[in-house]
Amino acid sequence: MHRQRKYLNQIDFFCHLNLYNYNFASRKVLLIRPKIMLCDDGNYRESRWFTPWKKVREVEEYHVPRMIRQITGQETVPFGDAVISTRDTCIGFEICEELWNPMSSHIAMGLDGVELFVNSSGSYMELRKAYVAVDLITLASRKSGGCYLFSNLRGCDGQRVYFNGCSCIGLNGDIVARGSQYDLKDVELVVATIDLEDIRTYRNLLRSRCQVAASSPSYPRVKAEFDLSPNDISGLAAPTCQAIKWEYHAPEEEIALGPACWLWDYLRRSGQGGYFLPLSGGVDSASTACIVHSMCRLVVSSVSRGDTQVLSDVRNLVSDQSYVPMDPKELCKRIFFTCYMATENSSDDTKNRAANLAEQVGSYHFNINFMSVVDAVLFVFKSVTGKSPIYGSRGGTPRENLALQNIQARLRMVMAYLFAQLMLWVQNRPGGLLVLGSANVDEALRGYMTKYDCSSADVNPIGGISKGDLKGFLHYAMLKFDLPILKEIVGAPPTAELEPLVGNKIAQTDEQDMGMTYAELGQYGRLRKQLCCGPFSMFCKLTETWSKSCSAEEVAAKVKHFYRCYAINRHKMTVLTPSYHAETYSPDDNRFDLRPFLYNNKWTWQFRAIDNHVKEVKSALPSPRKESGAVPKYSSLSRESSGTYKGGSQGRPGGVEV
Template sequence: MKETRLTLAGAALNQTPLDWENNLQNIKEAINEAIVNNVDILLLPELCITGYGCEDLFLSPWLGEEAFKRLLQIKEWCDGITVCVGVHIWIGKEVYNTACVIRNKEIVGFTAKQFLAKDGLHYEPRWFTEWPANQVGEFEMLGQKYQIGDLIYEEQGVKYAFEICEDAWRPNRPAERHMAKGVQLILNPSASHFALSKTDVRYRLVVEASKKYQCAYVYANLLGNEAGKVIYDGEVLIAQNGKLLKRNELLSFKNVDLELAEVSFSENSEVATEIEYLPPIDENREVMAALSLGLFDYMRKSHSRGFVLSLSGGADSSLCAVAVAEMVRRGVEGLGVLGFLAKTQLFPLKDAAYFDTLSKAQAIKELVNRLLTCAYQGTENSSDDTFTSAKELAHSIGAVFYSWTIDEQVKGYTSIIEGAIERPLTWAEDDVTLQNIQARVRAPSIWMLTNIKGALLLATSNRSEAAVGYATMDGDTAGSISPIAGIDKSFIRQLLVWCQTELGYEGLQYVNNLQPSAELRPAKESQTDEKDLMPYDVLNQIERMAFYDRLAPHEVYEKLLASGVADAETIQGWITKFYSLWSRNQWKRERYAPAFHLDDYSLDPRSWLRFPILSGGFRSELNQVKGLDQ
């Protein structure tokens, strides 16, 4: 074939389930930008009309009808351009996840997804049906017939086809068949959730495919916190023959992020001998970017007026505070001060005029002051160190800071129960009771402050605590959202050091010098989390081997023993404590506030990891572990 040059583009879109106005506005903006830049083919993300996170609403026929009506609107915007739009299609009682190709205001066809995501977070087979390879069908909608299936398309003599998200992650991916059919371009519309370092895997997936199949490959992902828990990084990749042509900045605060590249197609296209791989991504930097964008979208899409935080001065609440400050900093860097104000839809015009007079640094601090309210709720068991940690951090980032004590409320509840049971409560006999009442008494006041502000209450539990139930239900688990429940305590501790040294949050110097402690027992006991539980590094290893690697308790024991982390008796004690506490506290995990998915797995029973509330508690399996050294 003679040389053909096509301008290809992919656009990341920040969509919201059922928000037709927002979703179509973003689609229209992407199409208009592509037309202005003389783009030949524009790729939009998977299910971008409805939003990917519609869950069981995909089973409602009316949603499919509404989505198709919007598709017909979009069709009229595609003047002189080919646009690929993600939409679901009903045929009889089956629902298909498709990419619709519109060329110059005409629908050419629908490619249906062949492999459905069904592991981890994904439950696509609940809603959609897989399409068989190499089959093409027809359906009728609103009096018009359309082709659907495993289709090959053509643009100016260049053949192209699709892999839809999960399709590309399978060994027998559609690209294996496309090459033999003369396909020179593969388009991949995706809704690929954020997880630490996942972008490195995705980069290899796309660039290596472009080399192996001697084609151009365009990838476009969703962007932002679409539906509450899942964050999308908005990655756009364009590669050809093993060479990366374009890659965008991930996790941006934009509504639309379009990237384009001019690509030459000919019979003699040069294929890279070696792929140039990028250095591994900095997981500290990317998790802060994901937290920032996740919080921003959650705030604005829930129409909330900022955040309230019970700032204890410990690691978890300190990270939540810094995440809000970083949300403001990154938002202002990406959108500008006035753009950030406009996108929150929280500030009147007079505020915009005021902020316009401030320097960027002043504006960021003032915005944190408007959007984050912190309160330190001390008891007689709290230390001066944690108070200083909380106060200095809040002041350093500009947050509103209150402090009060709750001893009077604790004594009030304690005296009620002592009168009822006719005996005093003691630490020797009522340890858990006396710890928990301190945590629970903190909830009503902080909820009151949250209601007054019209804000979201940040719960501060982390994944390590969730695994063993080391949290007080209706106390420190209280909140509208639990942003860091998807990452473990060891990661959080080193992340805070990184935030201090690399991002310049000097107010973290206090918490970074403290040992994690609930501070619920008398100070003379020198309570720490790891004394109550086990070393966090060990807890995280057990958790991952048990529920990510899915090993039996005796296999976990053998691996820990082989690593030399401790002697056999100590490891047995840790394993017994972990599995016992895990089983006993499933009900707590069921009740946690919504959490962001940040790592390659989570303990969320409503998405990644289901476990029975009632069980045998691994008794037989733990007895087997006890017998291994006899």
């Protein structure tokens, strides 16, 4: 299938579909080309289900199933590592991972005369990584010439990852056509007109390549008796496509668009009527709310451009077949419900911030005070034991203080699911709401969360995004979406509000509870997750990184504190809410992780190695230069420096829950 052009060797390529294994003119399957290289890292576990084709440059005859035989009339089809040779060019195939592998198939195929490379891929979005696939495509065609047709999936497909499109066509090291990166469209057509003679000229100029190609092994060729380019050269030639510049989204834009597209695809596939979010007035829940608002903006924009599929989906969601979304805030009011869940420990500041944000994004918002529910649960405990726990600030023990925080957090989850299931019933609408989580990746890796609290939800759009990136996103959303309340939210200290207020003001902050700043936690997390560092190797790296602001003893104390928290809270990783995959920093490997989910928090060998190394490097390190605000001091550091765990951080909420 190709549009006829009145010029020899010019072709329009439909990049989104791999059409060349099937000859539509003769209704024959020309070739079944199996995958040669499987991906088994990150979110992929392909070897669980498939076996790669190992017979390089070999083809077997495959008897086609009866249902195919009735359509094509053929008994067999070539199956294996081959290329298709038309009368005017040669077409080769890579499948997804083969482009990323060091031994990519396009190298050998290009040396054997293949001019067109087709890749049907399922590559997911990661923050700051859009350039990777583009670079691979341009380099694939630049190294030995050729046209590379890259077709990528779009949508969530019910998974944690978002396949972000970006289908494109590369020619001799340039991109000549591309699809959108984030869009609600199910199908997108990418078209380019090229001149095959440009490929041949480009290759002839690479003399070293020509010498290697002269001794290159040959691929089996499946002959196709047709031309991709027309023979009629009368009339004017269609202009060929020129190189384009790829404009990449900033990380803040990717957070605004990627999770929003993912949420929309998940929502329409689930058949539910919208989302429910416990809105606390802090950075995390505000980020989740802004992403849903961005989703509504994308839906309204798609409908205004005439996308009938999106219009049909949104009508099904709101149960109104005459509805046409015209305003993002109005759409939010129909499908996005937010609730501020207060106890006696909640402040007016966070309540007001939550209400103002809800008004600005357009959600259906309400406030509840469920302190009576908390008191009822505590009454049951007292009726059984005869004792009542009290907060640490009022003389209670760390165990009492932690239990009081955890019960509030867990009851928020119970209340969230109650309202999510019944709010549409209250409005006489069918279906229910999906509960959104709002725990960021830093808190998940450290375990700064209560097991089965309000971070437990149906899906979590920010579960793979760091606190620092979320703050950057909120600055972007404040200007892009005209949400001025976000300035106040970003400037407020993060707090769980699970301990008593002092003069109606917050007395508890996340960073004080954790015994580390979010900036430090981000560094710990990336070293642990992305660089696979244990306590000793992390200490060695951070003594160098923080040499101007921390002594070796301080670095050792910080690393030990993180790893104690990491060890005793790893069990929480097994129950994390399915979250949007944003980068390799994400904790979504809990699905495949076969390591113990309860570590020895003493780390005896590793901590001893750190202590020994401190003695060795202490004299070599420069004297620490204290910079104002560079390294906050926490009381927990001195408590923990002896290497014995003494309760330490209580987390948000319940960071020490075992």
